[in-house]
Amino acid sequence: MAIALETVSVSKFYKSDNGITKAVDAVSIDIKQGEFVALVGPSGSGKTSLLAMLATLLAPSDGAILIDGQDLAQMNDARRTAFRREKIGFTFQQNNMVPYLTALENVELMLRLNGKYNRVGRERARELLTRLGLGERLNNLPRQLSGGQQQRVAIARALIHNPSVVLADEPTASLDTERAHQVVQTFANLIHEQNRAGIMVTHDLRMTQYADRIIQMRDGQLARTISSPHEIRAFATTAEAN
Amino acid sequence: MGIYLALKEIWRNRGRFFLFSLVIALITVLVLFIAALADGLGNGNKEYIEKLNGDLIVYKANVDLSIPTSRVDRGKRTETLRVPGVKDVGQASFSSVVLLHGENKKLNVALIGVEPGKPGEPPVVQGRGLTEKRGKEAIIDRNVALRTNLHVGDDLTIKSIQGTQEEFFVLRIVGVSDGRQYSLQPSVIVPHLTFDLIKPGTPATGNETDLISNVLIVQLQDPANWKNMAVAVEEQVNDVRAVDRKTAYENTPGYSAQQSTLNTQNFFSLLIGILVIGGFFQIQMLQKVPQIGMLKAIGAPNGTIGIAALTQIIIVTVVGVAIGTALTLLLSLTFPATVPIVFSPNAILLGIGSLLLVGPIGGLVSIRYALRVEPLTALGLAS
Ligand SMILES: Nc1ncnc2c1ncn2[C@@H]1O[C@H](COP(=O)(O)OP(=O)(O)OP(=O)(O)O)[C@@H](O)[C@H]1O
Numbered sequence: 001m002a003i004a005l006e007t008v009s010v011s012k013f014y015k016s017d018n019g020i021t022k023a024v025d026a027v028s029i030d031i032k033q034g035e036f037v038a039l040v041g042p043s044g045s046g047k048t049s050l051l052a053m054l055a056t057l058l059a060p061s062d063g064a065i066l067i068d069g070q071d072l073a074q075m076n077d078a079r080r081t082a083f084r085r086e087k088i089g090f091t092f093q094q095n096n097m098v099p100y101l102t103a104l105e106n107v108e109l110m111l112r113l114n115g116k117y118n119r120v121g122r123e124r125a126r127e128l129l130t131r132l133g134l135g136e137r138l139n140n141l142p143r144q145l146s147g148g149q150q151q152r153v154a155i156a157r158a159l160i161h162n163p164s165v166v167l168a169d170e171p172t173a174s175l176d177t178e179r180a181h182q183v184v185q186t187f188a189n190l191i192h193e194q195n196r197a198g199i200m201v202t203h204d205l206r207m208t209q210y211a212d213r214i215i216q217m218r219d220g221q222l223a224r225t226i227s228s229p230h231e232i233r234a235f236a237t238t239a240e241a242n
Numbered sequence: 243m244g245i246y247l248a249l250k251e252i253w254r255n256r257g258r259f260f261l262f263s264l265v266i267a268l269i270t271v272l273v274l275f276i277a278a279l280a281d282g283l284g285n286g287n288k289e290y291i292e293k294l295n296g297d298l299i300v301y302k303a304n305v306d307l308s309i310p311t312s313r314v315d316r317g318k319r320t321e322t323l324r325v326p327g328v329k330d331v332g333q334a335s336f337s338s339v340v341l342l343h344g345e346n347k348k349l350n351v352a353l354i355g356v357e358p359g360k361p362g363e364p365p366v367v368q369g370r371g372l373t374e375k376r377g378k379e380a381i382i383d384r385n386v387a388l389r390t391n392l393h394v395g396d397d398l399t400i401k402s403i404q405g406t407q408e409e410f411f412v413l414r415i416v417g418v419s420d421g422r423q424y425s426l427q428p429s430v431i432v433p434h435l436t437f438d439l440i441k442p443g444t445p446a447t448g449n450e451t452d453l454i455s456n457v458l459i460v461q462l463q464d465p466a467n468w469k470n471m472a473v474a475v476e477e478q479v480n481d482v483r484a485v486d487r488k489t490a491y492e493n494t495p496g497y498s499a500q501q502s503t504l505n506t507q508n509f510f511s512l513l514i515g516i517l518v519i520g521g522f523f524q525i526q527m528l529q530k531v532p533q534i535g536m537l538k539a540i541g542a543p544n545g546t547i548g549i550a551a552l553t554q555i556i557i558v559t560v561v562g563v564a565i566g567t568a569l570t571l572l573l574s575l576t577f578p579a580t581v582p583i584v585f586s587p588n589a590i591l592l593g594i595g596s597l598l599l600v601g602p603i604g605g606l607v608s609i610r611y612a613l614r615v616e617p618l619t620a621l622g623l624a625s
């Protein structure tokens with residue numbers, strides 16, 4: 001399968017009063033279409049920094065990032081913004097939804113931004129939300145939805161415009177265990193079905209069981225990569241036991 | 243896209259936005275009323291002079307265009323009339339007296355002495371003009387008619403202090419003119435020789451050849467040529483100063499001070515408007531930082547965010563100003579005619595125009611703030 005996302009020895013250094021923090025240190029990974037990757041690691045290991053760089057929101061200090069073969073460093077700001085809304089889908093830990101738009105409108109927003117808002121798009125948005133169990137909630141405002149429901153709306157929004165890469169930052173942080181499993185499982189299924197490259201940052205190691213690959217970071221570096229289904233299950237089960 | 247977001251947000255928070263429009267409406271009412279008051283009071287000062295059927299006002303030289311101080315005699319009148327291009331000249335004088343009407347009711351009025359049929363005498367809307375040089379007759383202006391119950395054909399009594407004596411004069415009302423206030427008082431217009439008998443102070447000789455007035459009202463053959471004619475009059479008549487009506491009323495006592503006071507008030511009302519609108523949108527913007535960061539992260543361009551913010555400000559301001567204008571006009575209908583409030587289209591348009599600008603100016607800070615929100619905040623990272 002084709003490679004959707006590739007980093008070449010990418011680094012992020014923060015300068016502060018007590019010297020330089022190597023938040024991300026020479027990380028090289030590639031992720032294929034239809035592959036769902038879990039990004040784990042202790043606090044401060046550089047997960048969010050890496051995600052922000054993949055999202056074109058943060059410029060690397062060194063190295064290169066290619067999405068669909070395009071080098072992010074070659075783009076100006078306007079082009080990067082356009083690239084982000086066309087090629088990348090997002091779910092955030094909080095503040096996922098525009099508070100004054102309904103669930104359906106929040107998903108459609110992504111189509112409007114891309115100038116692809118039409119009857120077919122509206123229909124797909126409905127179907128996707130229904131698929132995520134929100135068929136009854138299409139016209140609810142965010143404040144009328146639970147945290148899990150909001151995460152599912154965000155997942156629909158992250159997928160509706162057929163992006164190449166879907167980035168999810170701690171999608172289960174505010175959910176109870178049962179909801180968390182549901183959300184991540186549906187997410188993984190959609191990534192596979194729609195052939196996107198999915199990356200999920202998570203603290204909850206049990207959620208890694210739905211991933212095709214686990215990337216573990218420590219001190220900004222790749223500590224370990226787990227890709228056999230057997231080992232993944234073992235990794236997730238150990239977490240469950242703890 | 244920006245407009246779509248702006249409209250959705252307003253609609254889903256219509257209560258809050260409407261309340262804020264109401265605040266702007268109240269500021270609008272304030273600004274428009276102060277403007278109307280400025281016009282009304284200004285009008286009270288300048289009305290007689292502004293509406294004069296003459297193009298130049300001639301004063302004695304070196305009196306700083308003060309009408310009460312100025313004295314112009316019959317000789318100057320004759321000389322002025324001889325200046326080529328002058329069509330007609332009338333002598334006019336001003337004083338303040340008490341008008342008695344009804345049972346023991348008093349009204350302070352401006353007593354204006356004019357030559358019957360000459361520039362200075364206002365046209366009547368009822369009855370007839372002054373005819374006799376020494377007639378015991380008077381024209382009252384609309385404001386006197388509104389505040390008393392006097393009509394054409396009635397007699398009016400004027401009380402005047404001469405020396406230390408109170409003197410009473412009875413005059414027949416022969417005509418009513420439109421509003422001709424002078425010095426913030428409604429006016430009674432009488433023949434100049436009659437004026438000389440009534441006016442407070444020592445009565446004059448009573449001969450027309452000795453007639454001394456405050457100013458001359460000069461009608462020109464070509465009113466557009468007033469600038470050159472003013473120079474010509476000053477050159478050919480000794481010891482006089484000639485100006486147009488506007489200069490004349492701008493130099494009446496208190497006019498400029500009053501107008502600048504009211505203009506200052508209006509300026510501060512607008513300033514308060516800018517601060518209130520700015521404050522509201524800024525507070526709202528601070529609460530919206532996370533959602534704006536998120537919108538930028540998913541790829542909303544800065545232009546979209548800016549247009550959304552600007553659209554909201556414009557809508558809220560326009561709605562507020564519209565409500566405020568309607569409210570002002572409704573309120574103004576409930577005011578009695580004696581309140582010095584005049585809504586001139588120009589002043590209203592100027593007020594509305596500046597109020598509409600106030601919104602975007604007040605909102606600039608919050609728009610700038612919105613444009614600066616970093617999309618990184620969506621991931622909980624600050625740059
Ligand atoms: N703006 C910044 N300036 C300086 N240092 C920073 C900045 N942002 C992050 N860091 C540092 O970079 C390192 C990596 O941070 P990052 O947020 O990427 O880690 P993380 O793996 O997402 O952690 P967590 O699991 O707690 O979210 C940390 O040591 C952090 O303190």
Ligand SMILES: [Mg+2]
Binds near residue numbers: 047048049
């Ligand atoms: Mg993090």
